[in-house]
Every structure is written in structure tokens, then in C-alpha cells.
Amino acid sequence: SAVISQKPSRDICQRGTSLTIQCQVDSQVTMMFWYRQQPGQSLTLIATANQGSEATYESGFVIDKFPISRPNLTFSTLTVSNMSPEDSSIYLCSGGTGSSSYNEQFFGPGTRLTVL
Amino acid sequence: KNQVEQSPQSLIILEGKNCTLQCNYTVSPFSNLRWYKQDTGRGPVSLTIMTFSENTKSNGRYTATLDADTKQSSLHITASQLSDSASYICVVSGGSGAGSYQLTFGKGTKLSVIP
Numbered sequence: 001s002a003v004i005s006q007k008p009s010r011d012i013c014q015r016g017t018s019l020t021i022q023c024q025v026d027s028q029v030t031m032m033f034w035y036r037q038q039p040g041q042s043l044t045l046i047a048t049a050n051q052g053s054e055a056t057y058e059s060g061f062v063i064d065k066f067p068i069s070r071p072n073l074t075f076s077t078l079t080v081s082n083m084s085p086e087d088s089s090i091y092l093c094s095g096g097t098g099s100s101s102y103n104e105q106f107f108g109p110g111t112r113l114t115v116l
Numbered sequence: 117k118n119q120v121e122q123s124p125q126s127l128i129i130l131e132g133k134n135c136t137l138q139c140n141y142t143v144s145p146f147s148n149l150r151w152y153k154q155d156t157g158r159g160p161v162s163l164t165i166m167t168f169s170e171n172t173k174s175n176g177r178y179t180a181t182l183d184a185d186t187k188q189s190s191l192h193i194t195a196s197q198l199s200d201s202a203s204y205i206c207v208v209s210g211g212s213g214a215g216s217y218q219l220t221f222g223k224g225t226k227l228s229v230i231p
Contacts, residue, residue: 042224043205103147103148103209105219107152110157110159
């Protein structure tokens with residue numbers, strides 16, 4: 001299994017500012033992902049973080065709003081840019097090992113973001 | 117459209133009692149089905165993962181079943197404990213690029229275990 005940590009665990013930000021969330025995995029993972037979980041909702045995939053190249057974004061999410069980096073196999077960042085109150089959510093990082101047909105994914109504890 | 121529907125939306129049970137949570141899905145093609153437990157303020161933690169050939173899988177007091185023909189799954193919790201209070205999320209892997217990491221999440225069942 002993989003242990004995933006995220007920083008910060010929570011933050012309160014002003015409208016129009018940006019926040020960068022860090023995700024660290026304790027072992028190499030094949031894939032890394034970023035999700036958003038709005039109150040009372042299921043997880044929504046934002047993008048797949050690709051090592052050394054541009055992330056792959058899901059429909060409805062764009063690089064200008066959610067720039068992602070993944071410089072190596074164990075670290076990734078997600079930036080929430082030009083924030084508005086609608087961006088208030090929990091942002092989760094996950095890592096996939098791909099070591100079996102299960103394609104197991106392990107999740108970080110999440111970053112709770114509140115935008116005023 | 118790939119969908120995962122869970123019921124009930126919320127559930128309150130007395131400590132020591134059993135309960136069963138339901139999951140119906142329309143994800144196709146199907147790769148595997150997972151149940152996650154998400155404590156408040158934490159990330160989801162995997163309880164069980166089942167492929168189409170597995171009908172049941174247990175993890176301690178948690179037992180998941182899968183009927184791939186009817187596209188239904190259940191999670192049974194035996195002798196509930198206060199620490200079982202959490203959201204339980206059904207997640208199906210598959211859809212476009214089946215066998216990859218494409219996951220479809222249910223909205224979860226919020227379980228509250230009371231003394």
C-alpha cells in the first residue's frame with residue numbers, strides 16, 4: 001500500500017487569490033490523481049497528474065484554473081487559481097499502484113478549502 | 117452514462133446491530149467494484165475490492181457481495197461499533213478505458229452508530 005500526505009490540511013482564502021496544495025506519496029506510484037469533493041457530493045476527478053508532462057484534465061476542468069505539476073513519481077501539486085467561493089471544497093490526491101488487475105488507489109487525507 | 121447509485125443516503129443504527137448498504141451501478145464495461153470508508157475530514161480508505169468473478173469478500177466485520185449480472189453490490193457490517201460511523205462509498209472501476217484507473221463514485225451512505 002501507499003501512504004499519502006497532503007499539505008495544507010485546510011485553509012481559508014480570499015477571493016481572487018491562489019492556493020497550492022502539495023501531495024507526497026511514501027513510495028513510487030504509477031499514477032497520481034486530483035479529485036474534488038463538494039459538500040454532500042461524491043468525488044469528482046479533476047485531472048491525472050503525469051510525471052514530467054502536462055496533466056490530463058477531465059471535462060469541465062482547465063489548466064489555467066487548476067495547474068498541476070508532477071516533477072517525480074512521488075510528488076505532485078495542484079494550484080487552485082483566482083479562487084471564488086464556488087471553489088470551496090475538499091481537494092484529494094490519490095496514487096495508483098497498478099500492481100494488479102485491481103489498479104488500487106490510495107487517497108490522501110484531503111485539503112479542506114474555504115474561499116471567502 | 118456511467119452511474120453508481122447508493123442507498124440509503126443515511127442510516128442510524130444502535131451499537132452492536134448489523135446493517136446492509138446497497139449499491140447499484142451502470143458502469144460498462146466493468147472492471148472491479150470497491151467499497152471505501154471515509155471518516156469525517158479524512159480521505160477514503162479501501163475496505164474491499166471485487167472483480168466480476170468474485171461474489172463475496174470480507175474484511176473483518178465488513179462483508180461485500182457482488183452480483184455482476186444484476187449490477188448490484190452490498191456491504192454488510194456486523195456487530196457495529198461507534199467507530200463505524202462514517203460515509204461508505206461504492207466505487208466502480210471501468211467505463212472508457214476499462215481496466216484502467218477510471219473510477220465512478222457513488223455519493224455514499226452516511227452511517228451513524230449510536231450508543
